Amino acid sequence: MALVSIERSTRQLLLEGGHRDTGWGYEPGRTARLEPTCWALLALRISPADSDRTLAGWPTDRLALLEHRGGLPNWSFHALALATRLALGEAPLGDVQRLAAALVAARGVPIKPSPAQRQDVRIMGWSWIPGTFSWVEPTAWAVLALKMCRGRGVVVAGANQRIHDGESLLRDRVCAGGGWNYGNSNVFAKDLPAHVPTTAVALLALHDRCDEAFVRRSLDYLEEESVRRPSVRALALSALALGRCGRRASHVESSLRAWLARHPSADIASLGMALYALERSGIDDAFAY
Amino acid sequence: MRSNDPVLMMPSHTDPRAHVGRGSKQRAAHPMAGAEERSRREFLWALAAAPLAAAACGPAPFDPERFHRPATSPVFLSAATDYAADLSDIVLRGIRELGVDVSGKRVLLKPNMVEYEPGSAINTHPSVIVGTALAMRRAGAVDVVVAEGPGHQRDIEYLLTATGLADHFREHRVRFVDLNLDDVEWRDLASNFSRLGRLALPASVLHADLVVSMPKLKTHHWAGMTCAMKNLFGVVPGAVYGWPKNLLHFHGIFGPIVDLAATVRPGLTIVDGIVGMEGDGPIMGDPRPYGVLAMSRDLVAADATCARVLGFDAAKLPYLKAAGRFLGNIDESRIEQRGERLARFATRAAVIDRFRDWQLGSA
Numbered sequence A: 001m002a003l004v005s006i007e008r009s010t011r012q013l014l015l016e017g018g019h020r021d022t023g024w025g026y027e028p029g030r031t032a033r034l035e036p037t038c039w040a041l042l043a044l045r046i047s048p049a050d051s052d053r054t055l056a057g058w059p060t061d062r063l064a065l066l067e068h069r070g071g072l073p074n075w076s077f078h079a080l081a082l083a084t085r086l087a088l089g090e091a092p093l094g095d096v097q098r099l100a101a102a103l104v105a106a107r108g109v110p111i112k113p114s115p116a117q118r119q120d121v122r123i124m125g126w127s128w129i130p131g132t133f134s135w136v137e138p139t140a141w142a143v144l145a146l147k148m149c150r151g152r153g154v155v156v157a158g159a160n161q162r163i164h165d166g167e168s169l170l171r172d173r174v175c176a177g178g179g180w181n182y183g184n185s186n187v188f189a190k191d192l193p194a195h196v197p198t199t200a201v202a203l204l205a206l207h208d209r210c211d212e213a214f215v216r217r218s219l220d221y222l223e224e225e226s227v228r229r230p231s232v233r234a235l236a237l238s239a240l241a242l243g244r245c246g247r248r249a250s251h252v253e254s255s256l257r258a259w260l261a262r263h264p265s266a267d268i269a270s271l272g273m274a275l276y277a278l279e280r281s282g283i284d285d286a287f288a289y
Numbered sequence B: 001m002r003s004n005d006p007v008l009m010m011p012s013h014t015d016p017r018a019h020v021g022r023g024s025k026q027r028a029a030h031p032m033a034g035a036e037e038r039s040r041r042e043f044l045w046a047l048a049a050a051p052l053a054a055a056a057c058g059p060a061p062f063d064p065e066r067f068h069r070p071a072t073s074p075v076f077l078s079a080a081t082d083y084a085a086d087l088s089d090i091v092l093r094g095i096r097e098l099g100v101d102v103s104g105k106r107v108l109l110k111p112n113m114v115e116y117e118p119g120s121a122i123n124t125h126p127s128v129i130v131g132t133a134l135a136m137r138r139a140g141a142v143d144v145v146v147a148e149g150p151g152h153q154r155d156i157e158y159l160l161t162a163t164g165l166a167d168h169f170r171e172h173r174v175r176f177v178d179l180n181l182d183d184v185e186w187r188d189l190a191s192n193f194s195r196l197g198r199l200a201l202p203a204s205v206l207h208a209d210l211v212v213s214m215p216k217l218k219t220h221h222w223a224g225m226t227c228a229m230k231n232l233f234g235v236v237p238g239a240v241y242g243w244p245k246n247l248l249h250f251h252g253i254f255g256p257i258v259d260l261a262a263t264v265r266p267g268l269t270i271v272d273g274i275v276g277m278e279g280d281g282p283i284m285g286d287p288r289p290y291g292v293l294a295m296s297r298d299l300v301a302a303d304a305t306c307a308r309v310l311g312f313d314a315a316k317l318p319y320l321k322a323a324g325r326f327l328g329n330i331d332e333s334r335i336e337q338r339g340e341r342l343a344r345f346a347t348r349a350a351v352i353d354r355f356r357d358w359q360l361g362s363a
Helices: A003-017 A034-044 A048-056 A077-089 A094-103 A136-151 A159-172 A196-205 A213-225 A234-244 A252-261 A268-283 B022-026 B040-057 B089-097 B126-138 B156-163 B165-172 B230-235 B246-250 B254-264 B299-310 B320-323 B351-358
Strands: B074-081 B106-113 B143-148 B175-178 B186-187 B200-204 B210-214 B215-218 B224-227 B268-278 B286-296 B335-339
Touching: A003 A034, A003 A252, A003 A268, A034 A048, A034 A077, A034 A268, A034 B186, A048 A077, A077 A094, A077 A136, A094 A136, A094 A159, A136 A159, A136 A196, A196 A213, A196 A234, A213 A234, A213 B286, A234 A252, A234 A268, A252 A268, B022 B254, B022 B320, B074 B089, B074 B299, B089 B126, B089 B268, B089 B286, B089 B335, B106 B126, B106 B230, B126 B143, B126 B165, B126 B268, B156 B165, B156 B286, B200 B254, B210 B230, B215 B286, B224 B230, B224 B299, B230 B254, B254 B320, B268 B299, B286 B299, B299 B320, B299 B335
Parallel strands: B074 B335, B106 B143, B106 B210, B143 B175, B210 B268, B215 B268
Antiparallel strands: B074 B286, B186 B200, B215 B224, B268 B286
16 A cells, blocks of 8 residues: 555545544444544644534533543543644633643542552552542643643643642653553562553653653653554554654654554544654644643 | 552542442441551552452342352363364363353453563463354354453553464454443443442443353462453453553452452353463463363353362452352352363462462461
């Protein structure tokens, strides 16, 4: 398959895979969910105003965006949606302030310290859903979204402190060899391995910290491992993170194109990431701050 | 590859904004008076069991009218020393031996897929999964899908590719469903040991005619053993609850194991005990050849039998003891062994310290 047609066919899949007005499911024809909807909107960029309306009408519970209609609040996807609306540039200031304020107020619940785990449990980042512990991926998306707010002049009380909290958690959880596991870096005195997609999301949140050793180490990990542990999601997020951090991403983009040609995927969220990663050079970078 | 175990993530308080289902307000009061004197590790382990213990003290957390525990439960054991054996034949023999009717049915196979590390025994082996899919077709199933929702590794595409399963599925035209991303429906849990009340569950699981739990036989550093019942944590959708599925651990590990088994009610269990794991499982342990493929229509009886293969006293595993009250049989006198004799496979797996008391022959 010609390289240019990879982007075209991916775009076509995304265009055909959504429900008009209500969003995208994880696969064509499925119930609209927040994560694939955000990635499809970012990738397609059909009409920023129409795209923003899709997210403006998304159901909430006490200002927290629900993962799907009738579902639970989800701070990871809430933060992704806030980042998406900021990137689209059409949201009223009051809307993004309310979304950001809800994010600032959210935090994972504390747990008891344990000798089985090395992490500092006093640091409160963000949980996936309310009432649970803080984890790397929701924390990374929250830090990224709040930094995007700050960079665009959206003022929210307490945001700087929460950005600091989130960065502290990411610094605390980084794996010994760089990168991030989905959870902790060490359990039962054993170092745990990093995961490629989780690492890429954390680096998007920390791309203004590239002078710090733990970030540089993680970028080194991602440059090497992203093509050794490939998937659409892993390659697409890695291309975005490496590009944003000023590292070489061309080999990852080439791998992503080749991977898409050999491994057809129906996962709308991953396809959205892929199309956005492959076409981002021609458009504004959504995740700049 | 090694990963962590989020079961340690117990709350020191609960978030009043928690949206964790109707039962969340009924969470058990902390029953661990005097626990400060114990080691931290013992404390956290005991906390994992607390909701189950509290449920056992109150009104029955299940409606006896809704469950029928059979008088006896057949468990079929077949020797299999390696994955080159004709596993499709073995599974088909087990299906016939157990009288499982799959003709015309839509079958969902739920293996245990967690992480990928070469040379490890973390996941249900691809040969067992594919062999079972082929056996189901030979037995007349109209549709066979393989479905899993890993709680550790979100990148299922990488997991399927690295393990070689993606190639097998392509070759045999087997469809895979990522349960983490599937459409969901809310269901009241059929029992209430966890006090979760209800959960969003994948539509593919809820609407299958026959769900087959296909665990890897492993020791587990928080549950003692992971087998057919614990395997059902993988049906809880990550897109709703996150990675890890922390909600389950916040409600104690044993209660959710029982409640999920009572709600999903797999009609068949096929345990990959050909090469399992011992020691610090479910991920960081060592491979251990047990040489057995175990099958039963009663997943509780399958788990109890596999517990004995590992050298556990089945009645000492809290979730098996609870499930044995209403869901299935754990007593040896009510389990009818078919195929090979249990004694051929029974061993004493290495376990971490806290589970030594659960092993047969312990005081």
